[in-house]
Amino acid sequence: MKILKKAVFAACFAFGAGAVSASELLVVADEWAPFSGANLPGKGMSLDVITTVLERAGHDVRSDVVPWARIMKGARDGTYDVVGSLFYDEEIAKFMLYSDPFYETRVKFMQAKGKTHDVTSLEALLPYSIAVGDGFLYEPEFDRSEDLNKVVVTTTQQAVQMVAFDRADLTLDSEEVLSFAIRGSDTDITDKVDIPPHILASHNIHMAVRRDFPGAASIVADFNAALAEMRRDGSLDALLSKHVTLQE
Known part of the structure; x- marks a missing residue:
């Protein structure tokens, strides 16, 4: 996070100008290369992995890169509901439901x-x-x-x-x-x-969903299942290696 600081956040918007459909997840991250960045391939490792895993699980996803201050505010006020590139933190875990980690x-x-x-x-x-x-x-x-x-x-x-x-x-x-x-x-x-x-x-990197977000447990379960499949078939390592040198 930044670091583990940084986080990647996602939101679902159903109404309003420029909003996405209720079934589409908007994944948002701040500039934190190589994990996220507007000009990086796939907008960075975290956005690429989270988007790919959620799409494999059957969710419609789009992503964007926005300033960190806006992300932090949105995470607190409920604007952003799905969070990625997140280290485990006991305080955050009180209101966010963590997924399995996708990177260390x-x-x-x-x-x-x-x-x-x-x-x-x-x-x-x-x-x-x-x-x-x-x-x-x-x-x-x-x-x-x-x-x-x-x-x-x-x-x-x-x-x-x-x-x-x-x-x-x-x-x-x-x-x-x-x-x-x-x-x-x-x-x-x-x-x-x-x-x-x-x-x-050493920190595991996760995504997490706000505990009071409708369907939070289902989103996390979907993510975990698709992530496990990608670990087994080697596609997760292949995706990660496009962005970083994997540790032995």
Whole structure:
């Protein structure tokens, strides 16, 4: 989520200008490459997987990419009913019904090349400035800590640039997101940054449906059944590999 921060959300609209039919699911995500993005193939891994699985389960689906702030507001006020690219969170689970996971991601730190920052514990992180995304979720203890020197930014791309040009000591995100941000930088920063091997957290990525949404349990059951079929026949791995390098 962002990270696990980020989430992908879906809504069903029955009436109004520009609305979709009551039987169509609108899957919405914010820019969080390679998991979601308006200019990515299939609009990113998460949108591609969620759309494909739901369509295989017999649902009509369309997708769009919208700003994160709007998604967060809509998730709280009931505008968006189906959520994907979601890490498990106990508070969210109180009002969202989780599906089986469709991917696992690992949260890692990034530092400037040549640095040897100790990132193995929260206490070890105290001396460093850490660029973090506004509203992003990384790991519960890290997220709750008020002792760390967190520098809030809007995107992981901004955070990566800050580390590359010595404006922050560290940043962190899913390793896929960090790698994509490095490759997508306007300037070549490959030789300026390094991703240490330490894993802060591993997260399963799910979709979820608001518990009070009509048919929520059926949508989740449909998704889980189609997802299991895709695991068995190899089509899930084939789809994922179009977007990311699968972990061994």
